[in-house]
Amino acid sequence: MTDFTRRGAFKVAAGGLAVAGGVIAMPSVLRAATYPSRPINVIVPFATGGYNDRLSRAFAPYLEKELGQPLVIVNKPGAGTQLGNSYALNQPADGYSILCTSAAPYIPLTVLLQNAPYKVQDFTMLNLPSRDYTLAATSADSPIKTFAQVIEKLKADPTSLSIGVQPASADYANMVLAFQAAEIDPTKLRIVTYDGGGPARNATAGAQVDVGFVGGEGFLPLKTKVRPLAIFADQTVEWYPEAPLLAASGVKSDFVEGSQRGWAVTTKLKEEQPEIYKTIAAAVERASKNPKAIETLKLQDLATTWFGPEASNKAYLDNATKMAKYVDLLK
Structure with missing residues (x-):
């Protein structure tokens, strides 16, 4: 027996289960056998209306069916997801709180740039179905037809084109890496920054900037209004097959993936309640x-x-490692 303190003293109940503060403390195997027995919170570290919020609400009915309990969407936006991430980590590791989030770049960014009180490894991915990639695009009626033309123009005159991008983002890092690889000094470019991907995409589609560097998935509803010039991926992206790969432009550049969105839990849950973790993972798989x-x-x-x-974990951790490599660009 471990030492007891007055605050954490246990009394043995009739059924042999320990009681602390009036709450039955069941062994993990018994908790797994009765899990889930009440509604489950889905923590979304973003405001309503964004991709993760829409994903959580659209997917909820199908995951509810698999788990046999209602899902309650809990939006916890703020500090670049740090508030929501911290909130999730402060919940009991009992399976009644799961995350629907853009794991990358936001978790690594809060660790690298905001001194978040947690580590990248404190989160375990269940499934990241949305893998976004930076897309360089222009308006549909722009005279610019290819990314090679962008490079040509900027080499001749770095101020000849305006560039729209969100600062301190994977898209910004990729923009800098690509232009550096093309031997163009990013500090001489005419860059217009936007507080979010949405405004940057709208500015690109509306020809307020000549070229925008933003996550490609968000451009899908605007496909008729933009022309894709280069997507920062290793192979053709199935949800945007007409977007040319960056390598096709002749630019050989390293890059980081954009948003990796989907479902996650705390690593503490996986380690302390492996059976409950397996139950959740299996339910997400069946629903997916x-x-x-x-449809x-x-x-x-x-x-x-x-x-x-x-x-999903490999993609998340690999991206976090690469973001740490280019942390100075993210700053």
Whole structure:
């Protein structure tokens, strides 16, 4: 027996279960056997209306069916997701709080730039179906047809084109890396910054800037209003197949992935309640593969692709490592 303190003293109940402060403390195997027995909170570290909020609400009915309990969407925006992340980590590791979030770039960014009171490894990915990539684009009626033309113009005169981008983002880092690879000094460019991807996309589609560097998925509703010039990915992206790869422009540049959105839990839950973790992961997998869920989310330009915990975690941690490599650009 471990030492007891007055505050944490246990009394043995009739059924052999320990009682602390009136709450039955069941062994983890018994908790897993009765899980879930009440509604589950889905913590979204963003305000309503964004991709993760829409994903959580559209996917909820299908995940509820698999778990057998209602899901309650809890929006906790603020400090670049730090408030929501901290809130999630402060919840009991009992499976009644899960995350629907843009794990990257936001968790690494809060760690690298905001001294967040947690580590990248404190979160475990269940599935990241949405893998966004930086897209360099221009308005549909722009005279610019290719990214090679952008490079040509900027080499001749770095101020000849205006560039729209969100600062301290993966898109900004990718823009700088690409121009450096093309031997263009980013400090001489005419850069217009926007407080968010939405305003930057609207400025690109409306020809308020000549070229925008923003997450490609957000451009999908604007596809008829923009011309994709280069997508920062290693292979053709299935949800934007007409977007040329950056390498096709002749620019050989490293890059970081944009938003990796989807479902996560705290690593503490996985370590302390492995059976509950498995239950949640299996439920997310079944819901992700549900044909009705796939159809419903596709109509809203939302992703359900099942990559699974192993692949999702690898993508998340690899991206975090690469972001740490280019942290000076993110600053």
